[in-house]
Amino acid sequence: MSKLLIGTVLLAGATTMAACRGDDRHAAYENTIGDQSGSARTNATDATNASQNRNDTADFQFVQEMMTGGQKEVELGQLAQSKASSAAVKEFGQMMVRDHSQAASELKQAASQQNINAGPETDKVQSAKDQFADKTGAEFDRSYMDAMVDDHQHDVSMLQEKTNGTAGEPIKAWASKTLPVVQQHLSRAQEIQRSLKK
Secondary structure: OOHHHHHHHHHHHHHHHHHHHHHHHHHHHHHHHHHHHHHHHHHHHHHHHHHHHHHHHHHHHHHHHHHHHHHHHHHHHHHHHHHOOOHHHHHHHHHHHHHHHHHHHHHHHHHHHOOOOOOOOHHHHHHHHHOOOOOOHHHHHHHHHHHHHHHHHHHHHHHHHHHHOOOOHHHHHHHHHHHHHHHHHHHHHHHHHHHHOO
16 A cells, blocks of 8 residues: 555544544533533522422411411400400400401411411410410400500511512412501500500
């Protein structure tokens, strides 16, 4: 074989090998980009899921606290109707039973739409009732209304946070609807509280 022919064969072989190495490098690059893209998608999905889990947990805790607070208002309201000496306090207790029973029913429906199964913590409700066991008359009236002001200030704060923050749509809608009612409760509770201190 002539030197020229040998040179041509070697050059062709070298060109083919270079092309193969180029294909290998291109494939490796594509795999790297694909891995990075897949990793980015996975990270984004994980972040979304983590955020959703945090929201679900926060909504569950909110529902449970609202259920507990609502049940407490109902049972203390019943207590006020039987133990209070002030007509205004008795009427306030009646309003608590009516409005918080309705709010609890609506909250249960909203929670079920988000697959949240939460209820009142009965031990906390009982503990709240126990604080009024030995109180009667004017002493009961003052203690009860002090508790109602504190409770409703706390509830207004929670409802505002849920209305303006991140939450599932049914829970957020319930909070938005309930907030003005609880604000009215707070205003009335403060009014009665002031009148009892005169």
